[in-house]
Amino acid sequence: MPTELLLWSHHCVIYNHTRVNEQHAHLFESVNKLYLRIKDNAKQDTVLANAEALYQDTVTHFREEEALFSECTGDQFTLHRLQHKHYLEALRGFCDRLHSDINLSVESLTDQLRHLADWYQAHILTSDKQLEDISSTPH
Numbered sequence: 001m002p003t004e005l006l007l008w009s010h011h012c013v014i015y016n017h018t019r020v021n022e023q024h025a026h027l028f029e030s031v032n033k034l035y036l037r038i039k040d041n042a043k044q045d046t047v048l049a050n051a052e053a054l055y056q057d058t059v060t061h062f063r064e065e066e067a068l069f070s071e072c073t074g075d076q077f078t079l080h081r082l083q084h085k086h087y088l089e090a091l092r093g094f095c096d097r098l099h100s101d102i103n104l105s106v107e108s109l110t111d112q113l114r115h116l117a118d119w120y121q122a123h124i125l126t127s128d129k130q131l132e133d134i135s136s137t138p139h
Contacts, residue, residue: 004032005117023061030054038109
């Protein structure tokens with residue numbers, strides 16, 4: 001198994017949006033930290049704390065990012081918010097499964113987290129890149 005699900009690279013950089021890049025890098029680190037905790041069979045309380053922190057950090061990031069996208073007109077802003085909503089529902093479901101009495105295997109949890117991580121990286125590389133066209137002032 002790899003030690004990281006997400007690798008930060010220059011492809012992920014959103015030009016002229018320093019704050020967004022810092023948040024994205026932090027979320028990548030949080031996903032990777034959670035992945036290692038799951039993979040290493042850490043105590044459930046530790047895994048839960050990491051998952052809930054990832055959820056809260058993602059909510060905060062999406063709120064700030066949507067404020068930037070609110071400068072858009074038409075469907076671009078609506079679509080971006082809808083993508084965030086669906087992702088948060090999936091991440092919340094993952095956290096809820098961790099809180100449940102369901103005994104999930106390491107393989108099942110890492111597969112679920114991998115799916116969430118893949119979506120997140122693809123979202124940054126496509127949808128979030130549109131921020132480069134919205135504002136030319138550093139954030």
